[in-house]
Amino acid sequence: MNQHTGTWVRDSGVTVTGSGDVYIGTQLQDSDKPAFRRVAEDQLRRLRYALVSPPRMGEARAVLADSGTVILDGVPGSGRSAAARVLLHEHHRDSGVFHELLPDDEEEDELSLHDATLVGTGDQLLLDLSAADDHRWAAAQADLPALRKAVHEQRAHLVVVMPHRGVLDPDLQYCRVVLERPPGIGVLRRHLRLHGVPPEQYLRPDGTVTGFLTANRPMREIAEFADLVRRAREAGQPGDGFGQWCEAAGRARNDGRREAAALVTKLREAPQRALLIAVSMLHGAHADVVHRAAEQLLSTLGPPSEGDSPLQHRDLAERLLEISATAAPNGQVRFEKLDFDSAVRAHFWDHMPDLRPHLGPWVASVVELNDPHVVTLVRDVLVERVAGEYLRTGRADGLGALVERWCAGTTSRPRLEAAVHALTLGLADPVHARDFRRQIYQWCANRHLDGELAQVLVRVCADVLATSHPDQALVRLHHLARRERDTTRARQALCDLTARSRRLHRVLLDRLARSDFSPGHLRIFLQASDPELLTLRPGTSHALVDEQGAQRSLTTCWHAVLTELPPQKWQDEARRWLHWAAVGTGPHGGLLLDLLVSAAQRCTEKRGKVFALLYACARDAERTGPADAARAAEITGLLLHKISAAQGIAPATPPTTSSRGTRP
Template identity: 55%
Template sequence: MNDTFTRVDNSGGSVHAGQGDVYNITYTTSHFNHQQTAGRSPRRIADDQLRLLRQRFVDPEGMGEARRLLAEHSTVILDGPPGSGRTAAARVLLYELHQSTGIFRELLPGDHEEVALTDTGLVGAGDRLLLDLAEADVQRWARTHRDLSALRKAVQEQQAHLVVVMPHDGTLESDLQLYRAKISHPPAQEVFRRHLRLHHVPHEEYLQPAPAFADFLDDRRSMEEIADFADRVRRARTAHRPPDDFAGWCEQARDARKTWRQEVAGLVAERREAPQRALLFTTAMLHGAHADVIHHATALLLRTLKTPRDNAHLLEGKDLSERLTEITASAGPDGHVRFDKLGFDTAVRVHFWDHMPDLRPLLSAWTDRTAELADRHLTADRRRELVQRLADQYLRTGKWRELAALADVWGTTTTNPARPAAAIHVLSRGLESKQYGGNFRELIYTWCRDKQLAGDLADVLLRVCTDVIAPTYPDQAMVRLHHLARRERGATPALDALCDLVATSSRLRRRMLDRLTRHSSAPGADAGLFLRICDPVPLTDPGGSPRALMDENYVQGCVTTGWREVFAQLPQPRWQPYARRWLHTASDAGDRRDLLLDLLVDAADRDGTHLAALYSVARAAEPTTSGGAARGVDTTDRLLQKISAAQGLRPPATPPRPEPPRGTTP
């Protein structure tokens, strides 16, 4: 707990969210700079994800009824068959609300970090809540849906909205049947065409007959399968392989559903020379990259494997085109290399990973070194894809701990800026995993709290907390950022990110004040953080809430406790600017002026030194009061009356006071 870090930079990022439940988060980065994304709040990221999902969404039957129930009752319980896009529908319903207050959150009942569904502090004003229980078993559904009535009541009181996705075969109590909306699969062809339009396929192309797509639809397909088929059509169109028309692309997309395992196994058995197999694996890992990248990365793989170099004269050896033909690949007109069969690259990656396990550490080292190659054709997107393809093999085979260890190594070294970016991609992939996302959130919690933050690891953790965890699980991100902020010395990027996060929700600010004052395990560190979180302006601004946080007795208690710790733990120069802002706010707070002053005086706890310091700060703040110096003088006089009362003194007279010498501060 004693190690610290002094800077966190970051990279810009974009988010792609497709039909269904899968969200892929992309970081395009060559170096970190925290200020580049300072204005990109977790709420904005969440809304961007939901907006992109809405663009790909086709309303299923029953969506209109779901909208009506949500509008009238603030709650809707979605019921639909698996594959109908239930979770996507839930997210779209919440996105369409466009609330000016509150945040989007996914609830995790039963998680040790989450409060109970019956907790009165669970719901914030205007929150948009998703409770996804589509995959819940009978016991979990029974435990959870008993608490839905209490949760729904809190949602109504806070003018929030709740969408519950229930198990398809689950039972629902009679008092909740009113809020149930049944949805079915949307028209498959319309879903397919919506995705093609978003892939920029002209309508005159996809309106052509395509028997392969009709064959594909003969079986009932899930929304995710249809989205995947559309993406394969896009890739076939990009590859320009014959037959180069819509019907041909659909044929290739259909054939790509094959695993190609036997074909790959046969090809590997036939190509026994190391250079051939190196080219095969490199093409699979960098599929779609420029031929120059493939060439250099293949040579790098051979060096990584310490394969003897072929000393044949360069003019006598096979050129790259011939070597690619040997592995059923070629470079297109744009110079980018792809296999002739769609989906073949996935099968090659699986084969090498599964059947050559001794090579895994070396393949990971090669991925690291390849991501660092200085090649103008190796774009940030290609580097990201390379790292994600490696991460997918770890996750597919249940090696999430080994993947996390790899992120640790890449995040704690600063030899190349590509490494921390790769660590971000790895951790993001893990967090996105349905199977292992919870494991990665727990791991990141432990790292933020206890791990030695060497190299760029603090930068990496900051990015995944703010850009990956916070948009969906803001409470968990807040806790992790709190631990990071406690350990900062010098620059405060984690604290800045924490302040940005709590600014999105009054509920988060209340919970953060509670952590800093009522349940603090590090009072000295938390006193400094308190000064930033306890900003009087948002505390006195109700926004879209029925009342301001400062009007709550519990928050007033947190504020008094926090300022008391500030006076006890920090020197006056540290807290003086924040006290000045507090007094300026009090001057403009109208009916709340006395309350703000009382909290400061109560926090001083009759300590003459602290009370004198407060008075001195108030005197110095008078000329810069927004309402003019006269208003500042009036606030100072009122503060002096409260100080005298706290000390048991008679209210003082207010004789004319000389102005302090120009240019001096107390």
């Protein structure tokens, strides 16, 4: 997501969808797609550094290297999912991509796990079924033989995380490796080292650490405790050491909620509590932002009171001291106690449910503040904190509804960016990611999209979902693209996605060939049938257009285009094919012409007219194409011969080869 200042452009009006179509008004800034991919790659690299290899990790590596598949088992919290990602990252190649597979019951029109087109050459595939019930696990196992066959044929790698205590088929037992928990102290020290804590500090024995690790903590909790120690070190006094940092982290973890409740009970006035909430949600932001946000919250909750002059009000420093917070010399406002902001947020969210509906509009008003201190980081952190409360309490549907409200009516760019960020957080949440994928699918495929939700979904699918679930991103972008009007953002994002992957390009062509050939579908096809991409051979012995399945899809779709669309809608794309055939694509030039002629031949009632239109396109392409005139005329002659052969008035064998010595 690009950074931007506190100014934005408001839309003069919002166009509402009709009859299932999607219209877009206010525009998000252009996304930085490589940035999202870099973040995902950086996270994988950091995960590799942070992971303490559990016992039998070496065995898992060997099984994956030998068979291309490993099935990981182990107790919950032992780091199975992290180990799976690290194993796949170690097999990263230029020819393949990492993506996560989903069980068949999650998607309504998604490829099945036994469909070979799920697997591309050199791909790294993760099938995380650690939380699956017996039914879903049994269904997935039934598809594993076909999936493993495709993995082997494509020289890919597959890691399956099975549910603990799940029953595994005897034929798959040789792929199973039971990972054991790594030592908790080793995991904690690895995280502390990555946080920059000196070894002479974290190698000391400490009672707080010993007490914390007495229980078999999940790897996630150990990582969170290490982060608290880091923050305690950063906020501590110069003379503090490891013991003081760990003690502060322990207090924050164990006592924060109780202390927050006591403070809220003590502060009875609305302005006091509004400031307390503002500091907790904007912890670390500038005092000016915190002050304005507190005033905004009071305004959101009710009409402002007409009280005394501002000169009679208590100053902000006094009010901050009252809630155990201070403003640093640089203006940043923080609570005095470590992690107290999260305790305050949780208290208000859990114990004042009537406040929740007001927080969404308030957050939207804060991200829209035209203040030099309201930078992208402040907006993002604010959204993360309100989204965190929804996710912590299992209210994924509530966060989805909040995103819809942020996109409705007269909106703004910061509000739309906030919606993108909220959905990104939902998709990254290990517990609720499935709910958000389903919600996004329903929006894209079935819902009447009001306001600017459509372009938010385009951004999220193209830049976020595509990094880990490209097939799911393709499905959702396809639905958006077939419905959109007055914009081509979804269609462009869909074509950009498939241009990076021959496998996805093949999947899209197949979906289009099985569609209802509505105008929206045909517009997608005309853009997705770029002849240059179809004839590329990126690291393989053949091009996509050489595959019989792709040829069937192309012929079927071209037939629908020639039958259903007026000539002015498809002639430009036909000329593009003719231009590319003339440039010099070896045997593919003739193949492109064959596909066009074969599609035209199926137009039984309009066959003669369509043949004439194709020939006219070829004559026009002679004048407009990049190839020399002789080569372009040769392609026109070859097309005419193929048309004549299709009509039975010329032999199937083309005329003599060109002066270049090759037959088009």
